[in-house]
Amino acid sequence: MGIALDPENDELYISKTKIRESNAITSIRISPDGSIMALATQNKIKIYTTQGEPIGELLGHTKGISDIKFSPINSSVLASCSDDLTIRLWSINSSSSSKCIKIFKKHTYHITTMQFNSKGNLLISGSADETITIWDVISGKILTTLAAHSDPISSVTLTPDNSIIISASYDGLIRLFDLETYQCLKTLTTSTSHGTATSSLSTADLQNFPVANVERSPNGKYILSTSLDGSIRLWDYMQNKVVKTFIGPKQSPICEKYNCESRFIIYQGRNLIVSGSDVNGVLCWNIKSKELVWNYQGNDTVHAVLSIDTFNDGKLLVTGGLDGVANVFELNENWKR
Numbered sequence: 647m648g649i650a651l652d653p654e655n656d657e658l659y660i661s662k663t664k665i666r667e668s669n670a671i672t673s674i675r676i677s678p679d680g681s682i683m684a685l686a687t688q689n690k691i692k693i694y695t696t697q698g699e700p701i702g703e704l705l706g707h708t709k710g711i712s713d714i715k716f717s718p719i720n721s722s723v724l725a726s727c728s729d730d731l732t733i734r735l736w737s738i739n740s741s742s743s744s745k746c747i748k749i750f751k752k753h754t755y756h757i758t759t760m761q762f763n764s765k766g767n768l769l770i771s772g773s774a775d776e777t778i779t780i781w782d783v784i785s786g787k788i789l790t791t792l793a794a795h796s797d798p799i800s801s802v803t804l805t806p807d808n809s810i811i812i813s814a815s816y817d818g819l820i821r822l823f824d825l826e827t828y829q830c831l832k833t834l835t836t837s838t839s840h841g842t843a844t845s846s847l848s849t850a851d852l853q854n855f856p857v858a859n860v861e862r863s864p865n866g867k868y869i870l871s872t873s874l875d876g877s878i879r880l881w882d883y884m885q886n887k888v889v890k891t892f893i894g895p896k897q898s899p900i901c902e903k904y905n906c907e908s909r910f911i912i913y914q915g916r917n918l919i920v921s922g923s924d925v926n927g928v929l930c931w932n933i934k935s936k937e938l939v940w941n942y943q944g945n946d947t948v949h950a951v952l953s954i955d956t957f958n959d960g961k962l963l964v965t966g967g968l969d970g971v972a973n974v975f976e977l978n979e980n981w982k983r
Contacts, residue, residue: 663698671966677721727757772799818854911960922951
């Protein structure tokens with residue numbers, strides 16, 4: 647089951663179950679009600695209970711799936727995006743009657759990332775074609791397409807009030823767009839030549855590492871960005887600055903090759919960050935102290951952990967990796983660190 651994960655050893659998370667697929671898991675998600683989870687492997691989506699019992703498969707994509715997301719208001723609705731240039735909307739049923747109910751197509755290159763708004767009526771998609779498309783989920787119509795970046799878009803999310811789209815790209819930039827006017831409000835960039843974070847609308851003179859993932863804090867005040875220089879940064883985006891930087895064990899890089907996801911979690915009043923890594927399994931830091939408080943690597947050769955998701959402020963954690971292993975963890979109530 648991995649390295650000593652039990653209450654006696656005071657580990658933050660306890661391993662609950664493990665699922666093995668024959669190919670890499672590119673995205674893994676827990677439903678809003680916490681009852682089921684979905685994982686993408688190659689061109690398939692597999693549905694399991696959170697206890698690890700298989701429910702079924704969703705078939706229809708013809709190429710690899712990059713991202714999957716449950717509707718925030720309906721645990722039986724799931725969206726997926728693929729290298730086949732389509733987004734598919736699925737109706738999930740506990741019987742064998744799960745089916746694709748809509749197909750969206752507009753992007754001209756691999757679709758890499760998606761995010762529902764909190765009402766579940768809009769879907770924001772980002773693509774390697776450098777654009778963001780905003781879809782009306784009910785009608786399937788496109789509301790607008792934004793020429794957002796100058797390189798493939800790696801990640802999109804929304805502020806909790808659904809007013810701002812936050813996007814990240816391999817051009818090294820994080821951009822914020824007003825969801826009502828579609829205007830770019832600001833661009834955040836870390837200049838690697840100076841090691842400082844700036845807000846700028848003129849970034850042609852800056853060389854930046856690709857930004858692999860962005861996540862917003864539950865209170866909406868901060869952005870967590872994972873860059874392929876190996877660091878995770880906590881941004882106070884209203885003040886246009888990085889307030890914390892996190893790195894791996896013994897100063898090792900977190901991610902340099904793969905787009906590894908991160909999440910905010912809350913435990914007994916503590917604010918924590920959990921992230922996948924290229925070479926260090928799953929990492930978790932105390933935000934305030936920046937201390938690395940948990941590192942899960944398992945007994946096998948450590949492979950990149952590409953996708954993670956949480957439920958109920960992190961009480962349940964799922965991870966999916968390049969080795970095809972999905973882990974389900976639960977918070978250790980006896981953890982005192």
